[in-house]
Amino acid sequence: MIEAVGLTKRYGAKTAVDDLSFQVRPGAVTGFLGPNGSGKSTTMRMILGLDSPTAGHVTIGGHPYRSLPNAPRQVGALLDAKGVHGGRTARNHLLSLAQLAGIPAARVDEVLGVVGLQDVAKRRTGGFSLGMGQRLGIAAALLGDPQVLLFDEPVNGLDPEGIHWVRNLMKMLAAEGRTVFVSSHLMSEMALTADHLIVIGRGRLLSDMSVTDFISANSADFARVRVPEDGPEDRQKLTATLIEAGGRVMSEPGGALRVTGLPLPRISDLAHGCDVRLWELSPHQASLEEAYMRLTQGLVDYRSTDDTKAGLAEPPPLDAYGYPVGGHTDVPVAPVEVPQEGWYAPPPPGPRPAPAPPAPSPAAEPSPAAEPSSAAPAGEQTSKDLR
Amino acid sequence: MTSPATPQDRRQAPEAGLLSFYESPIPIRPATLGDAIASEWTKLRSVRATVWTLGVMVALMLTLGVGTALLLAANDTNLAGEPALALGLFGVLLGSLCVITLGVLTIGSEYSTGMIRTTLTACPSRARVLAAKAIVFFSLVFVITTVTATVVAVFQTVILSGTVAASGGAWALATVGVGLYIAGLGLLSLGVGAIVRHTAGAITIMIGVVLLPLVLAPFMFADALRGVQRFLVEYSIPNQLSALYGTTMTSTGPSAWEPLLVMLGLVAVALGGAVALLNRRDV
Numbered sequence: 226m227i228e229a230v231g232l233t234k235r236y237g238a239k240t241a242v243d244d245l246s247f248q249v250r251p252g253a254v255t256g257f258l259g260p261n262g263s264g265k266s267t268t269m270r271m272i273l274g275l276d277s278p279t280a281g282h283v284t285i286g287g288h289p290y291r292s293l294p295n296a297p298r299q300v301g302a303l304l305d306a307k308g309v310h311g312g313r314t315a316r317n318h319l320l321s322l323a324q325l326a327g328i329p330a331a332r333v334d335e336v337l338g339v340v341g342l343q344d345v346a347k348r349r350t351g352g353f354s355l356g357m358g359q360r361l362g363i364a365a366a367l368l369g370d371p372q373v374l375l376f377d378e379p380v381n382g383l384d385p386e387g388i389h390w391v392r393n394l395m396k397m398l399a400a401e402g403r404t405v406f407v408s409s410h411l412m413s414e415m416a417l418t419a420d421h422l423i424v425i426g427r428g429r430l431l432s433d434m435s436v437t438d439f440i441s442a443n444s445a446d447f448a449r450v451r452v453p454e455d456g457p458e459d460r461q462k463l464t465a466t467l468i469e470a471g472g473r474v475m476s477e478p479g480g481a482l483r484v485t486g487l488p489l490p491r492i493s494d495l496a497h498g499c500d501v502r503l504w505e506l507s508p509h510q511a512s513l514e515e516a517y518m519r520l521t522q523g524l525v526d527y528r529s530t531d532d533t534k535a536g537l538a539e540p541p542p543l544d545a546y547g548y549p550v551g552g553h554t555d556v557p558v559a560p561v562e563v564p565q566e567g568w569y570a571p572p573p574p575g576p577r578p579a580p581a582p583p584a585p586s587p588a589a590e591p592s593p594a595a596e597p598s599s600a601a602p603a604g605e606q607t608s609k610d611l612r
Numbered sequence: 613m614t615s616p617a618t619p620q621d622r623r624q625a626p627e628a629g630l631l632s633f634y635e636s637p638i639p640i641r642p643a644t645l646g647d648a649i650a651s652e653w654t655k656l657r658s659v660r661a662t663v664w665t666l667g668v669m670v671a672l673m674l675t676l677g678v679g680t681a682l683l684l685a686a687n688d689t690n691l692a693g694e695p696a697l698a699l700g701l702f703g704v705l706l707g708s709l710c711v712i713t714l715g716v717l718t719i720g721s722e723y724s725t726g727m728i729r730t731t732l733t734a735c736p737s738r739a740r741v742l743a744a745k746a747i748v749f750f751s752l753v754f755v756i757t758t759v760t761a762t763v764v765a766v767f768q769t770v771i772l773s774g775t776v777a778a779s780g781g782a783w784a785l786a787t788v789g790v791g792l793y794i795a796g797l798g799l800l801s802l803g804v805g806a807i808v809r810h811t812a813g814a815i816t817i818m819i820g821v822v823l824l825p826l827v828l829a830p831f832m833f834a835d836a837l838r839g840v841q842r843f844l845v846e847y848s849i850p851n852q853l854s855a856l857y858g859t860t861m862t863s864t865g866p867s868a869w870e871p872l873l874v875m876l877g878l879v880a881v882a883l884g885g886a887v888a889l890l891n892r893r894d895v
Contacts, residue, residue, distance in 0.1 A: 294642065305729065325651035326734045372633055402634040
């Protein structure tokens with residue numbers, strides 16, 4: 226059990242972790258998500274007593290890490306796959322760690338076998354690929370057969386077989402009753418691995434809930450309801466009933482209704498109750514990735530932009546009269562602004578310390594011809610209604 | 613909560629319908645300083661830097677020490693009154709630069725590779741890690757330097773058989789004393805490396821500490837600076853090392869075993885500061 230209370234870390238004026246409180250329970254894989262620079266690694270280092278918090282505290286099983294009895298036998302961690310001396314062999318690296326923790330040397334060969342590095346155990350780690358480095362780091366974390374495991378980006382650089390292996394390993398470790406805390410920014414991976422999610426952005430806690438709750442709370446989960454086209458009054462009647470029952474109803478360009486806040490069977494019952502026939506009643510669920518993007522979109526520190534190469538491109542060759550060759554005498558056409566990534570509707574209103582998301586650029590407006598089922602118009606529609 | 617939470621929570625687990633805590637079948641025993649020493653020995657012997665730096669030092673001491681003796685013997689130089697052991701100084705002086713490098717690398721490579729985080733996760737006690745490093749490094753350098761210095765001294769005495777016989781005390785100083793002094797210099801480098809956390813920076817500082825006093829001193833022409841000049845010369849590391857061989861640049865200043873006390877003080881300050889900083893600082 227890892228417990229953080231009011232954990233805060235400041236570096237000068239920059240607050241890396243801001244009043245973070247959470248618990249990581251045994252018997253489940255807890256995913257730790259956040260954009261780059263959101264404070265995941267700083268939090269991990271504070272859990273391990275490597276950085277001391279500016280305020281607040283974090284304990285493992287009730288003790289701060291540095292006063293934990295037999296710390297390496299209770300906690301294993303993979304922080305940085307490159308954190309090994311390149312001139313040392315894999316076996317000697319693990320042997321030195323085992324000796325430091327008072328673990329029998331036989332355990333070294335055991336974990337080398339577990340991670341599949343026994344054939345390269347006598348090779349220097351400097352020649353290892355990132356994936357092999359990750360395996361070596363996982364071996365080091367497993368060395369003490371600990372009760373609590375921390376992994377910082379464990380699947381970086383792993384091949385598909387390795388990713389599959391790590392996924393099963395995490396689940397197996399959790400099923401044995403261990404506490405498994407995994408940071409990652411690979412949403413698809415977390416969706417398959419984690420049972421519980423802790424999401425942070427700019428060092429603050431954004432969400433602490435199970436994966437399924439997280440998706441339904443932060444995504445545009447909705448039901449599409451279509452009524453026969455010959456009855457506009459049926460449509461209005463159903464809309465009124467649904468709103469009365471506590472649902473939120475939006476109208477789609479194709480004539481369908483988008484309903485949130487009501488489970489599908491309830492919508493069906495309500496329609497039946499007010500005597501409206503349905504042509505379609507279908508569930509639409511967003512992926513974890515979309516839910517995550519929606520939650521963190523305003524909190525991304527490092528956002529990529531278009532590479533316009535402005536001012537570096539050579540000017541077009543001029544003809545004898547000083548005009549560009551080719552007859553185009555007008556000024557160069559300004560490039561059309563295209564957003565780098567899809568814009569997602571803001572998360573549902575609630576007590577959340579997220580700043581307002583940036584206003585969508587005009588270029589992000591969906592074209593009228595776009596299908597209503599595509600992701601971008603869906604977000605647009607929702608946000609319009611919320612306004 | 614002062615006692616480990618495990619037993620209590622395990623009792624609660626079935627009621628809560630949760631899985632019980634995992635307990636390792638491998639018997640748990642508390643790690644000790646002995647474990648840390650074994651670990652540091654594994655680290656030190658398993659990198660090439662150790663073999664290279666100490667190998668170069670041994671080669672320098674042997675070739676320069678024996679070579680100088682052979683050269684003097686070939687020229688029939690009269691060394692009357694001069695102890696033959698003192699010829700070992702040149703090799704030791706150059707070899708000390710290798711020891712400085714290895715001392716800094718012992719801790720600096722952990723910082724440059726990021727290994728220090730893994731190390732301090734496996735052993736949260738900073739003092740224990742640093743003590744183990746210091747003990748292992750000091751022992752290794754002491755043994756190698758003492759053995760090499762002894763071999764060189766024996767060769768020199770045999771080659772230059774006509775010189776005055778050195779006393780037992782002089783022999784002890786030129787072998788064990790030199791070994792202790794060079795190993796102490798290495799520890800000082802290790803302490804500086806732990807404080808600076810940057811290999812190149814720490815090596816530069818240490819080379820400056822060894823060489824700069826003797827570079828600065830000759831240029832202090834003003835009378836007011838005489839005292840400073842004398843201090844720099846007498847307490848410069850090459851001169852103190854030379855004092856262990858019974859030859860110094862000045863008649864005053866540390867002699868016999870005194871340089872070792874000076875080095876002991878420096879090492880205590882550097883390592884004490886390093887432990888205090890490691891305990892306080894973020895890794």
